[in-house]
Each structure stands twice: as C-alpha cells, then as structure tokens.
Amino acid sequence: MSAVLSPVTTPTAEARLTDGFHLVLDALKLNGIHTIYGLPGIPITDLTRMAQAEGLRVISFRHEQNAGNAAAIAGFMNGKPGVCLTVSAPGFLNGLTALANATTNCFPMILISGSSEREIVDLQQGDYEEMDQLAIAKPLCKAAFRVLHADDIGVGIARAIRAAVSGRPGGVYLDLPAKLFAQTMDAAAGAASLIQVVDPAPRQIPAPDAIQRALDLLKSAKKPLILLGKGAAYARADDDIRALVERTGIPYLPMSMAKGILPDTHEQSAAAARSYVLPEADVVLLIGARLNWLLSHGKGKTWGGKDHKSWGGQKFIQIDISPTEMDSNVRIDAPVVGDIGSCVAALLAGIGSQWPKPPSEWTSAVSERRTKNIAKMAETLAKDPKPMNFHSALNVVRDIVKANPDAMLVNEGANALDFTRSIVDMYKPRKRLDVGTWGVMGIGMGFAVAAAVESGQPVIAIEGDSAFGFSGMEVETICRYNLPVCVVIFNNNGVYRGTDVNPKGGPDVAPTVFVKDARYEKLMEAFGGVGVYATTPAELRSGMEEAIRSRRPTLINAVIDETAGTESGRITSLNPAAALKK
Ligand code: ADP
Ligand code: TZD
16 A cells, blocks of 8 residues: 555654645545646645656646646546646636536546635635635536545545546546645555545446337437437447447438547548438437537527427437436437447447348438538649638648548637538547537647647647637647647638728727738747748648658648638627627
8 A cells, every 4th residue: 555655754753654745646646647737836836846756747837727628638538537736716717717618528627726725715814816716616617625634635536536537527626725735644544545436437327218219219210310429439439339320320420529439431421411411310319419509409490490499300319428418408309328338338239230221212312412512522622722721721631630540630710620620531539629519719739738648649739820829828838848749820810810900990900800920830939849831732731741750849830811711610600790780
C-alpha cells in the first residue's frame, strides 16, 4: 500500500507523515489519472510542482478555460475523467465554462480548484480571491464536493470519479480549500484512507422487454435509419455498432463527433443524403444522440413535418443511458435504457443472422441520392477559385486526413466547422473533436493540446479566424511542450465573413470585421514554431504535409475569400430577425 505514497518525513518526528498535497496526488495516481491540465497560483502552485515530482504529467496553460477544455476532451478520448486544476475565484470561474461545457456534452471531467479560507469566505470578510465556489459550481455540473479534512481526500476523489463517469458522464467540481493541502496525518493511515474505485462506470443492462419492443419496431420498418451520436463514440462499442449496421443493412447517419465509428466512406453511410433520409425515414434508431437542436428536436420540416413544430410521423427507438432523455422532444416509441455497449450487444443477439434487409427501394433510393450528391460535391471541390475558398482549401484537408487516418482533427468556427464536417471524411472513431452540443467557440487549442498529449498522434486543428482567437495564446503552450499540432486558420477577416461595413461610415469597422490580412502565422513563429502563409491550395498542402512529417508545432494562415461563407454557417435561421427595420 505504501508504494502509492510518498511520505514526508519530519526531521523531529519519527512517525512517517503525509499531507493533503500528497494525498490528492496519490489518490489520483491510484485511480489511473496521470495527467493534470491546469494553471498554477495560490493555493495550488506547490501541488503542480509536487505532481511533477511524483511523476504525473502537468500541462500548464495560459488560461484556465483552455486547460478545462483539454481535460474535458481527454475525458471523452479516454473514457475516464480528465482533470483540470485551477486557483480560486477567477481561475475557478475561468475553468467553469469548460466544466459546464463538459457536462452539456456528457464528457467526464473533474475541475479541482483551490479555494480561500472557509471561515472568511462564509462570513464574507473579504479574503484574497474570496468566493463560494461550491455553490456557484453546483448548478453547472453533475456533482460538486468539498473536502475539509485530509483523511477525507480519498473519499472526495473517489466520489468525484464515480460522479463523472457513471451513468451519463459529465463534469464534477471538487473544492479543495488552501488549508487542506498542508494538513498532515500518519502516512499509513493516509494510505489506508484512499479508495481505488472499483468499476467506476458499471454496465447498465437493458431490460429484455425493452430490447424486444425495439426489435419489433425495427422489423416493421420500411424505411429504417440509424443515427449515431457522440455517445456511441464515447461508449467504445465500435465493433458491435458496425456489426449492427452491417447485419441489418440499415442506412446510418453519423452526428459530427460520431464520424469515423464506421468510416465515412462506408456504403451504408447516408451522410451525403441527410436531407433526404430524415424526412423519409419511418423508424429511426438513435444510438447515443439526443433529439436536441442539432437534430431539429426530432420534428419540423427537417423531419417532414408541415411546419416547424409538427412531427414528421417517424417512430423512434432511442438507446441512452439516461432514462429521462426519453420523450424530451418527441415521443420515443421504444426507449432502450442502458449503456450502449450492452444495449447494442442485446440488439445484435436478437437480430441473429436471419434479419431481413430493409426493402431495396429504400436502400437504393438512399444510395442514388448519396452518389449524386457526392459527385456534385466532387465537382465543387475540384474547382480552383482565386482567392481560395472553403471548398478548395478543404479539398486539401480532406486528402491529408485520408492519408493520415490516425491524426486527430479538431474543428471550430461557423462555416469552417460546417464545411469541414461535411467535406472531410473520417476513417476511425473518436478522431473528430469539435464544438459539440453548445456550438461553443474557444475549444480549439485546449482540445488540440489534449488530443496530442493523450493520443501521441499528429493533430490538425481547422479553425475559423474568429474561433481561433478565443484560445490563440495557447500556441505558446503547443510550442512549449513541442506538440505535433498543425493549426490551420481559415482567415476571411472576421466573424463569419470580413465584408460587413459600418452603417454610419465612421472610423470603427463593423462588429464582425477584424484587421484585414492579419498575419496569424507570426504568432506561432514568436514561440519557435513554424508559420506558413498560404494563399493557394498548393501552399496549404505543402504546409500541412510538412507539419505532419516534421511533427513540429505549425500554424498555417490559410487566406480565404472574405466573401465566402454565410452568416452563422448553416444556422443562419437561428438569428432573430429584427421586426422593425430602421
Ligand atoms: P450528438 O451531439 O452527437 O448528437 P449527444 O451529446 O446529443 O450526441 O448525445 C449523447 C448521448 O449519449 C447522451 O444523451 C448521453 O446520455 C448518451 N451516452 C453517453 N455515453 C453513453 C453510454 N456509454 N451508453 C449510453 N448512452 C450514453
Ligand atoms: N462566443 C462563444 C463562446 N461561442 C459562440 N458560438 C459565439 C460566441 C458566436 N459565434 C458562433 O456561433 S461562430 C463564431 C462566433 C463568434 C465565429 C465564426 O467566425 P469564424 O468562422 O471566423 O470562426 P467562419 O468560418 O469564418 O464562419
């Protein structure tokens, strides 16, 4: 047991002692957590030093939100909580956006923040960085805990781990007041107080009658469709999911971060026929995907409804670990509650080898649309407009990802996001990491750092110029740790586009417009990385190829036509239209 501890020996006492600092680190290590993403300062600076001394990897960021995003995506990639460590009050708040985003996206993450002296905070007497962090964190995460005594650290970390990964994964806040770290206790008692969590995310086996109901409904379908969400990617049931798709012969649609569970080039992929299959399908099997805004709430015109509120008449089977997800937007005719691995395995067992394929009118209609749309897209991609646009640039990215299927792809922006998602095929699961459920800007560099650290693979980050700005300072972090990250900025001089004008004609530019022809590549050069200025697909291609080959931190400033793209990308309709035009 003492192997996991590094006791502190006081010169005077014979007894071997440990302290709060070491107990936190020992508890993390005992549970297989060997990397901390964070930003040092009072009261956790020594914790970061000791962590490094104890053999943990400490990745230090320039802003806590980026460290938090790194921890969150590490959680998604590994299926165990990523840890972010921050200082109190402002550092905590900076990390909190990432914690809330992790919770929204069902990524397991633990935000550990140091906090100020409880007595002063609770009496609101004005401490350094005073804030009741626990109360503030609570509504924004799955669970929040505070540890006041060193001998409770083991329980605190165990509870945080379980809360983050069991059931629907999410963010957990762990509040560690400054005074806790220096508390000492007997080393053997400290070691005995730690908990190695057994089976942190227990399987949840679906009820047999729920499986039967789902199979009956699926069998009755004339135009079935499978929808894979990022829960399916997270569940790591890749082989069974592929077997389910292939044995049933049902066309499938991957949500953004589910791309690659089956290769996007799979013949049953209906991604290129999305607007045809959603309104046409009669039975839809959702696997780890919520019927939220990203799926038009399961109703309205996207689904063949007459207006934006009406149902299209589809029947839904939904596999999800969260029972209350069912009926959140439309009726779920066959809810299957359990973990995706167990649910898909149970469906497969029921399907056997004699499952009738869907009517060929359906599958051939889908593949006809698909072939037509892919051919149309190929034509667009082959064009070489001057200046470069999203399509001609993404044609290059598409080739590079195809040639490097193990590379990680991070993606944010509006048009830069939507076009990359639809143009760049993914070949392996959990390689595509993006803005997720909130469509949040600012995940880019945090995700890129964690993707490189956790996978060891080259990372390609496709960034809108606005999106990049939210986390751009982390290029220093990328250089400091010499990570194989190739950032490609699609630079069109502004938020969405760079063409807006100030209606008053004054000296201020329009709110969506940035400095024209900004030289983003020099940011990377400033820290010793490689900067590339690319105005043609050929320059973009050679820059990306060299970045992947050399594994050096690289930033490619890919200059795009500033008129390319649309307001808000594909979600222009969500912008409220002014009722009064002045
Ligand atoms: P997408 O954005 O790709 O459509 P969502 O984030 O909306 O995906 O949905 C993911 C769903 O997957 C959530 O409802 C979550 O509860 C569920 N989920 C996550 N992990 C598992 C799992 N291991 N088993 C079952 N459901 C899961
Ligand atoms: N702030 C945060 C945290 N998230 C957001 N999603 C936004 C603001 C609003 N927003 C979008 O939804 S996309 C976007 C913003 C600011 C940037 C779009 O511009 P871009 O991408 O340069 O990144 P394109 O490719 O030029 O459209």
